[in-house]
Amino acid sequence: xxxxxxxxxLKAIFVLNQGNEKKASTNAIADKMSTxxxxxxxxxxxxxDKKLIxxxxxxxxxxxxxxxKIAITIIRKHRLWEYFLVEKLKFGWDEVHDIAEQLEHIQxxxxxxRLEDFLDYPTLDPHGDPIPNKEGVFxxxxxxxxxxxxxxxSTTIIGVKNHSTEFLKYLDALSIELGTKVKIKKIxxxxxxxxxxxxxxxxxxxxxxxxxxxxxxxxx
Amino acid sequence: xxxxxxxxxLKAIFVLNQGNEKKASTNAIADKMSTxxxxxxxxxxxxxDKKLIxxxxxxxxxxxxxxxKIAITIIRKHRLWEYFLVEKLKFGWDEVHDIAEQLEHIQxxxxxxRLEDFLDYPTLDPHGDPIPNKEGVFxxxxxxxxxxxxxxxSTTIIGVKNHSTEFLKYLDALSIELGTKVKIKKIxxxxxxxxxxxxxxxxxxxxxxxxxxxxxxxxx
DNA sequence: CTAAATATTTAGACTAGTCTAAAAATTATT
DNA sequence: AATAATTTTTAGACTAGTCTAAATATTTAG
Numbered sequence: 001x002x003x004x005x006x007x008x009x010l011k012a013i014f015v016l017n018q019g020n021e022k023k024a025s026t027n028a029i030a031d032k033m034s035t036x037x038x039x040x041x042x043x044x045x046x047x048x049d050k051k052l053i054x055x056x057x058x059x060x061x062x063x064x065x066x067x068x069k070i071a072i073t074i075i076r077k078h079r080l081w082e083y084f085l086v087e088k089l090k091f092g093w094d095e096v097h098d099i100a101e102q103l104e105h106i107q108x109x110x111x112x113x114r115l116e117d118f119l120d121y122p123t124l125d126p127h128g129d130p131i132p133n134k135e136g137v138f139x140x141x142x143x144x145x146x147x148x149x150x151x152x153x154s155t156t157i158i159g160v161k162n163h164s165t166e167f168l169k170y171l172d173a174l175s176i177e178l179g180t181k182v183k184i185k186k187i188x189x190x191x192x193x194x195x196x197x198x199x200x201x202x203x204x205x206x207x208x209x210x211x212x213x214x215x216x217x218x219x220x
Numbered sequence: 221x222x223x224x225x226x227x228x229x230l231k232a233i234f235v236l237n238q239g240n241e242k243k244a245s246t247n248a249i250a251d252k253m254s255t256x257x258x259x260x261x262x263x264x265x266x267x268x269d270k271k272l273i274x275x276x277x278x279x280x281x282x283x284x285x286x287x288x289k290i291a292i293t294i295i296r297k298h299r300l301w302e303y304f305l306v307e308k309l310k311f312g313w314d315e316v317h318d319i320a321e322q323l324e325h326i327q328x329x330x331x332x333x334r335l336e337d338f339l340d341y342p343t344l345d346p347h348g349d350p351i352p353n354k355e356g357v358f359x360x361x362x363x364x365x366x367x368x369x370x371x372x373x374s375t376t377i378i379g380v381k382n383h384s385t386e387f388l389k390y391l392d393a394l395s396i397e398l399g400t401k402v403k404i405k406k407i408x409x410x411x412x413x414x415x416x417x418x419x420x421x422x423x424x425x426x427x428x429x430x431x432x433x434x435x436x437x438x439x440x
Numbered sequence: 441c442t443a444a445a446t447a448t449t450t451a452g453a454c455t456a457g458t459c460t461a462a463a464a465a466t467t468a469t470t
Numbered sequence: 471a472a473t474a475a476t477t478t479t480t481a482g483a484c485t486a487g488t489c490t491a492a493a494t495a496t497t498t499a500g
Contacts, residue, residue, distance in 0.1 A: 099326065103326060108322075111309070
């Protein structure tokens with residue numbers, strides 16, 4: 001069994017390496033985990049010894065099959081618990097991240113599977129992120145963001161990349177939620193900010209950073 | 221915030237000292253926590269420094285008001301989660317202890333309170349143990365055990381002292397559950413084992429150790 | 441009341457994980 | 471290709487918690 005800390009490292013590496021390119025550098029991991037590069041360096045050696053990652057000095061880390069399995073299990077638990085917190089306990093989507101961050105480390109396969117059954121096998125968590133099944137298979141991949149779209153295109157918001165309370169509250173203020181239709185009226189050349197129309201009604205102005213963090217329905 | 225380990229020590233001390241007498245000796249705690257007396261000795265010093273317990277060398281430990289508050293919160297969370305696991309996820313009463321042992325350390329008052337609301341404010345957990353409310357008040361105390369009863373007395377099982385899977389499975393085999401009526405037909409002088417009649421139907425023979433671990437309805 | 445048995449504490453070492461500061465390697469820039 | 475900037479690793483120290491073995495208290499028994 002990996003320790004709680006090891007689980008968090010594996011999860012961070014999984015998330016950083018999503019979209020195939022090896023981006024899990026020592027600094028990137030340190031940044032994501034709010035720790036120091038030297039600590040990460042130590043830990044990468046240990047995870048390598050345990051064959052949970054492939055790691056060579058001065059090169060980015062990659063998960064092995066068994067490391068990835070653990071990472072996906074953590075993500076599965078995190079997302080199932082988030083769904084539980086929002087759907088059953090009526091938390092807001094901006095309130096559940098830190099609690100799920102703790103719940104994801106509860107060890108019991110049986111618990112995870114019964115929870116999934118109790119929740120009627122949800123496929124997406126409250127932020128639109130896909131929930132891997134018992135076998136670790138994700139139902140869909142979220143790839144395209146609103147920034148990838150062009151002027152005059154319409155699309156639907158299906159997920160958020162950033163899960164911070166601040167960002168989610170900002171979306172609430174803009175009346176953007178999952179399922180919201182968005183039409184891009186204009187993209188400003190200077191800062192790539194967008195003028196958008198929400199649900200054919202309200203016009204809003206959003207920065208590129210916001211558009212970067214909104215996943216949209218994949219074209220055709 | 222106390223660490224997970226500190227929380228476990230506080231809980232152990234609370235449980236040992238239940239029923240007022242100071243029984244939380246170094247060895248008793250070590251035993252309960254499956255650790256060594258020397259480790260306990262170290263920890264008692266630290267908890268004393270943090271004013272979570274009152275402890276003087278060679279004397280049993282007592283919780284301070286703030287230590288007790290923490291212990292009760294842990295117990296509250298443990299019992300609410302056990303109730304959730306049995307009532308909502310349909311676990312057996314013999315399967316939930318280890319999982320609740322993990323869940324009890326999740327930090328979020330809001331979560332505990334919403335969970336309690338979701339469960340409709342249960343007062344007893346699946347083992348008959350009282351669930352303290354938000355203010356830390358227990359609805360009732362379980363005191364009397366079947367060993368305290370005499371020959372020809374009848375009573376009702378309302379709780380179990382030992383929560384181990386083995387004990388609970390043994391009770392299942394005896395068809396003893398919460399609410400079961402028991403009449404003591406005979407107490408053997410030699411080993412204090414009892415001949416009992418369960419629900420006016422089946423006669424069984426149980427050891428003193430089993431009777432010690434069955435809480436019964438308090439007389440009159 | 442003294443000796444033996446038992447309980448508790450201390451001393452010193454170990455592990456996991458972290459940090460700072462310095463050294464070494466890699467990458468970028470001229 | 472040489473130097474500068476950046477990234478990564480190493481060395482050494484620190485904390486929380488644990489352990490074994492030895493020392494010291496306390497309790498029990500004769």
